[in-house]
Amino acid sequence: MTIEISRFDPIRESDVAVRDWFDLAAAIAVEQRPEFPAPEFDSYVEQLRLPVTAFGPQSFWAARDSGELVGAMRAIYLGQENSNSAFVTVNVRSDRRREGIGTQLLAGSLTDLREQRRSLVVGQNIVLDGPADRWATKLGFAKVQQRAEQHLRVKEVDPELWQTPAPSGFRMRRWIDSAPEELLEGFATLRNSIADAPKGDSSYQPPEWTPARVRQEEAEVRAAGRVHRFVAAVHEHTGTLAGFTELAYTLGYPSVCFQQDTAVLRDFRGLGLGRAIKAEMMRWLIAEQASVETVMTNTGADNVHMIRVNHQLGYVTVRITAFVEAETELLSARTQLRG
Numbered sequence: 014m015t016i017e018i019s020r021f022d023p024i025r026e027s028d029v030a031v032r033d034w035f036d037l038a039a040a041i042a043v044e045q046r047p048e049f050p051a052p053e054f055d056s057y058v059e060q061l062r063l064p065v066t067a068f069g070p071q072s073f074w075a076a077r078d079s080g081e082l083v084g085a086m087r088a089i090y091l092g093q094e095n096s097n098s099a100f101v102t103v104n105v106r107s108d109r110r111r112e113g114i115g116t117q118l119l120a121g122s123l124t125d126l127r128e129q130r131r132s133l134v135v136g137q138n139i140v141l142d143g144p145a146d147r148w149a150t151k152l153g154f155a156k157v158q159q160r161a162e163q164h165l166r167v168k169e170v171d172p173e174l175w176q177t178p179a180p181s182g183f184r185m186r187r188w189i190d191s192a193p194e195e196l197l198e199g200f201a202t203l204r205n206s207i208a209d210a211p212k213g214d215s216s217y218q219p220p221e222w223t224p225a226r227v228r229q230e231e232a233e234v235r236a237a238g239r240v241h242r243f244v245a246a247v248h249e250h251t252g253t254l255a256g257f258t259e260l261a262y263t264l265g266y267p268s269v270c271f272q273q274d275t276a277v278l279r280d281f282r283g284l285g286l287g288r289a290i291k292a293e294m295m296r297w298l299i300a301e302q303a304s305v306e307t308v309m310t311n312t313g314a315d316n317v318h319m320i321r322v323n324h325q326l327g328y329v330t331v332r333i334t335a336f337v338e339a340e341t342e343l344l345s346a347r348t349q350l351r352g
């Protein structure tokens with residue numbers, strides 16, 4: 014058996030090759046999250062063909078046996094504070110595992126990772142004790158943070174759980190994609206509070222938010238065809254933007270939403286704002302987007318406050334995953350060893 018590893022360009026590849034790629038990705042998505050609807054071809058391919066993701070530009074590699082796709086890999090090259098890092102995802106067809114294909118895919122990408130000056134390779138959402146965990150551990154990846162993956166099954170949860178009003182002295186603001194100009198400066202300051210979230214031994218550096226960077230991010234989100242909803246709490250007495258939460262989805266896959274950053278300024282913690290802003294987000298979401306079935310979130314497994322708030326809102330912890338990291342040079346040595 015000779016496995017051929019080559020770059021995969023989703024814009025130039027034939028329709029058949031793109032369809033094969035989708036079939037493999039969809040099978041793995043269903044294997045990993047059977048509780049979610051399977052991805053849809055058109056919206057998947059639209060995202061696949063984006064030159065830049067939410068985290069940075071992406072590249073792909075295919076593993077083929079006699080022309081047949083048996084494995085697929087994606088690397089995302091992070092920007093700015095994290096421009097030494099790449100996020101990688103490696104998928105091998107379920108009937109072709111333990112043949113060294115995953116290792117060969119990773120090995121095949123390392124030249125490019127080095128050329129792009131990526132000294133650190135990061136894997137996300139690795140299910141503890143699953144095949145990816147064992148594979149990554151064997152190759153020398155270290156677990157740097159455990160994460161709790163939580164799901165809120167919107168139609169199975171009593172909406173009474175989202176009836177938490179704003180604490181007295183605060184009022185709620187909502188916006189989609191672009192922060193209102195009068196809130197921009199306060200929002201950039203507030204966004205930096207996410208850096209207080211526990212990050213274990215992860216090397217990931219949270220962004221340093223400025224008004225300009227907020228605007229840049231908003232433009233990237235729009236270009237990527239995603240929708241981001243924001244709810245923020247304003248302290249009425251001082252006008253300070255005290256807390257916010259952010260929820261994202263793509264128009265082509267609106268049944269699953271991703272609850273992203275939530276942060277409250279240090280001086281305003283412990284007042285119930287976290288729960289109130291997330292509850293407001295749910296009220297808004299179900300009023301405007303009837304198709305939503307699940308809201309998914311990932312939080313540091315030791316982030317007891319956020320996890321408790323999520324439970325209060327009806328989220329259930331479905332699995333514990335890990336971020337893993339390895340130096341590119343270490344992987345180079347390890348993947349060659351396996352030959």
Ligand SMILES: CC(C)(COP(=O)(O)OP(=O)(O)OC[C@H]1O[C@@H](n2cnc3c(N)ncnc32)[C@H](O)[C@@H]1OP(=O)(O)O)[C@@H](O)C(=O)NCCC(=O)NCCS
Binds near residue numbers: 105106137
């Ligand atoms: C994780 C995954 C990519 C591994 O691909 P693979 O081609 O099967 O892995 P390899 O054959 O290169 O494995 C190399 C070594 O890793 C270890 N390993 C891999 N899978 C393992 C498993 N299920 N159980 C125990 N050890 C495992 C073994 O030591 C293996 O060497 P060996 O077979 O000689 O013992 C594959 O299981 C997969 O596609 N899983 C679903 C998608 C996924 O979770 N991707 C996320 C990864 S970022």
